Amino acid sequence: MFDSAGSSQPRLGRRGFLSLAMAGGVALTASGCGLLGGSDDSGSTNTGSGLEKPKIKVSIMPTIDVAPFHLAVQNGYFKAEGLEVETVDAASGDASLQKLQSGEVDIAYSSYTPFFVAKSKANADIKFVSDASSAGPKSTEIVAMPGGVVKNVHDLAGKRIAITAQNTICDTLTKSVMRDNGVDFTGIKWVSMGFPLIGGAVKRGDVDAGFLTEPFITSSAKTNGTVPIVDTASGATQDFPTAGYGSLGKFTSANPKTVAAFQRAMLRATKESADRSKIEPLMVQFSKVDQATASLTALLTFQSTLDARRLQRVPDLMQQFGTIPSKIDVASMIVPQASAS
Structure with missing residues (x-):
C-alpha cells in the first residue's frame, strides 16, 4: 500500500x-x-x-x-x-x-x-x-518474534523498528498507536528497508519489531514465525x-x-x-x-x-x-x- x-x-x-x-x-x-x-x-x-x-x-x-x-x-x-x-x-x-x-x-x-x-x-x-x-482491521500491524523483547505495544519504546522509510505512512501509523497507548516514540530507532525484507530482519534479530502490511503480515508469519503485536489501524487511526x-x-x-x-x-x-x-x-x-x-x-x-x-x-x-x-x-x-x- x-x-x-x-x-x-x-x-x-x-x-x-x-x-x-x-x-x-x-x-x-x-x-x-x-x-x-x-x-x-x-x-x-x-x-x-x-x-x-x-x-x-x-x-x-x-x-x-x-x-x-x-x-x-x-x-x-x-x-x-x-x-x-x-x-x-x-x-x-x-x-x-x-x-x-x-x-x-x-x-x-x-x-x-x-x-x-x-x-x-x-x-x-x-x-x-x-x-x-x-x-x-489487522491489515497494517507491528510484528515481532514470539518470546522476543517486544511482547506488546508498551515494549516498543526505545526499540529498533523496521519501516520502509521515515515520514511515511509506516512511522505515522506506528507513532499514532504508540501515542494512543501512552508510549513514548521519541527514542525509537527507525531502520529503513523494503517490506519483503522486514520479516526476515525481525527473525534474525537485526531489529526488535517491524511494521508490515498485507500480504507481508501473513507471508512473514508463515515464513519467519512473526506474530502481530499491535494493530496500527486502531484508535486514532482506525x-x-x-x-x-x-x-x-x-x-x-x-x-x-x-x-x-x-x-x-x-x-x-x-x-x-x-x-x-x-x-x-x-x-x-x-x-x-x-x-x-x-x-x-x-x-x-x-x-x-x-x-x-x-x-x-x-x-x-x-x-x-x-x-x-x-x-x-x-x-x-x-x-x-x-x-x-
Whole structure:
C-alpha cells in the first residue's frame, strides 16, 4: 500500500475479509502496503471519445491497493471510457511522485504522505484524482518474534523498528498507536528497508519489531514465525486513509474529461472489488504469493471517491508529529469527483 514495496486470528476464513478495499480502499498502504504490480496496457486507441488526452501514463506500486486499478485494466473499464492507460512501475511512493513531477506520468499512485510532504514544501501543485484505500482491521500491524523483547505495544519504546522509510505512512501509523497507548516514540530507532525484507530482519534479530502490511503480515508469519503485536489501524487511526491517485494541477485543469473518465473506470472497478473472489487471483498474479496466503490475507478497504473531511485526517496527524510544518487544506487539493456513467 505504501511507500515501497502474520496474524493467525480468523478474518474471512482465518483472516478478515475486506475492510480495505488501500483507498481505494484497498490498500492494502506505505508510502505505502501490500504487494501487487506489473505493467499492463489497456490497448485502447479510441480518439473519438472527446477526451482531451485519450492516452495517459499512470505510475503504480506493487501494493494491494492497486487491485481495483488492475481490474479496470483487465476488464476493459478504461477502454470503455475511451482511455488507453499505460502503467509505469515505481519502487516507492517518493519514486512515484518523482515520476509525476518530472512529467514521466500523468497520474501517480502513492500513499498520501509523500503527496502532502511535497505540498507542504511547495514542490508541486498536487491534486487528488481518486482515493485508493483505508487501513482495515489487522491489515497494517507491528510484528515481532514470539518470546522476543517486544511482547506488546508498551515494549516498543526505545526499540529498533523496521519501516520502509521515515515520514511515511509506516512511522505515522506506528507513532499514532504508540501515542494512543501512552508510549513514548521519541527514542525509537527507525531502520529503513523494503517490506519483503522486514520479516526476515525481525527473525534474525537485526531489529526488535517491524511494521508490515498485507500480504507481508501473513507471508512473514508463515515464513519467519512473526506474530502481530499491535494493530496500527486502531484508535486514532482506525479506518485511516492510506493511499490514492494524484496528479498535477496543470494536468487536471487542462484535461477534466480525461480525469473524469479515469475516475468513472476506477469507481466501477472499486465497486467490483467488494467481491473478494475478484481480488485473490490478482494477489497471486501480481504479488507472487500462493493461493493459501492470498486466502488468509486481511484486506484494506478499497475506495475511490474522495472525501475531504475523511482525508483531512492525514495531514492533520502529520502536522501533529512535525512531518509537515503547518496545516494543509485538503479540500483545495481534490478535483471534482465523477459519478458512475
